[in-house]
Amino acid sequence: MxxxxxxxxxxxxxxxxxxxxxxxxxxxxxxxxxxxxxxxxxxxxxxxxxxxxxxxxxxxxxxxxxxxxxxxxxxxxxxxxxxxxxxxxxxxxxxxxxxxxxxxxxxxxxxxxxxxxxxxxxxxxxxLRLTDFYPLTPVSLYQLQKSMEGQVAERLKANPGIYFEDYRALLQDTFNVNSFYIQPGMMVIYYQQYDIAPYSTGLPEFYIPVSF
CATH class of the missing domain: 3.30.565.40 (Fervidobacterium nodosum Rt17-B1 like)
Incomplete structure (x- = not known):
């Protein structure tokens, strides 16, 4: 430590x-x-x-x-x-x-x-890079995309309008392999302001369980 x-x-x-x-x-x-x-x-x-x-x-x-x-x-x-x-x-x-x-x-x-x-x-x-915690293969990237889409869908149920309507495409287009950090048992993917959501949403974060 x-x-x-x-x-x-x-x-x-x-x-x-x-x-x-x-x-x-x-x-x-x-x-x-x-x-x-x-x-x-x-x-x-x-x-x-x-x-x-x-x-x-x-x-x-x-x-x-x-x-x-x-x-x-x-x-x-x-x-x-x-x-x-x-x-x-x-x-x-x-x-x-x-x-x-x-x-x-x-x-x-x-x-x-x-x-x-x-x-x-x-x-x-x-x-350390993202690949040290999560494999970047076509299959894993598809799974990552679907996980983030699911998290957005759940958030929109509680707060409609907090993401842009084309968030599915934006999740892919603005994905940055360097925009991550880790927590205990978790990898966090984040996006910058305006990447996938209005300013009022802040910096969206997505939580992916990982083992390390």
């Missing part, structure tokens, strides 16, 4: 004494008894956080400052936001799985959340 510490990069940036952009980037740091692999994994997340911070400070701040300068921009100015949070979903033996949600608000009615995920083997320092 690994021990996790949360690191944070945060700041609020001003333009002409007006707060226009704020960010808070949380990212994990690991210690492990499995091997020395935690050093490279920690470096990966530290670099990722620094790149995200650089994007916020250079790109999002510049956009926010330009919008704040615009004479017809609303007052008080709607502060642009960049928030990154992570969730550990599995931590047992030498395996850790997690996802990270990056929320960006840059004006308009609402922001956008993009999810990424990783599953690590701390014995080797390697990132």
């Amino acid at each position: 690994q021990t996790i510490t949360t690191n944070t990069l945060t700041d609020t940036m001003y333009y002409k004494e007006i707060p226009v952009f704020t960010y808070k980037i949380n990212y994990p740091s690991f210690t492990t008894t499995c091997s020395d692999a935690s050093e490279s994994i920690n470096h990966h997340y530290a670099q990722l956080a620094q790149k995200t911070e650089e994007y916020g400070r250079k790109v999002l701040y510049a956009q926010a400052a330009a919008d704040a300068e615009y004479p017809q921009s609303p007052r008080p100015f709607p502060i642009y936001t960049l928030d990154v949070v992570y969730q550990i979903t599995y931590n047992a033996g030498c395996i850790v799985s997690l996802y990270m949600d990056t929320y960006t608000y840059a004006g308009g009615a609402h922001g956008q959340t993009i999810r990424t995920s990783d599953t690590w083997d701390f014995n080797t320092g390697k990132s």
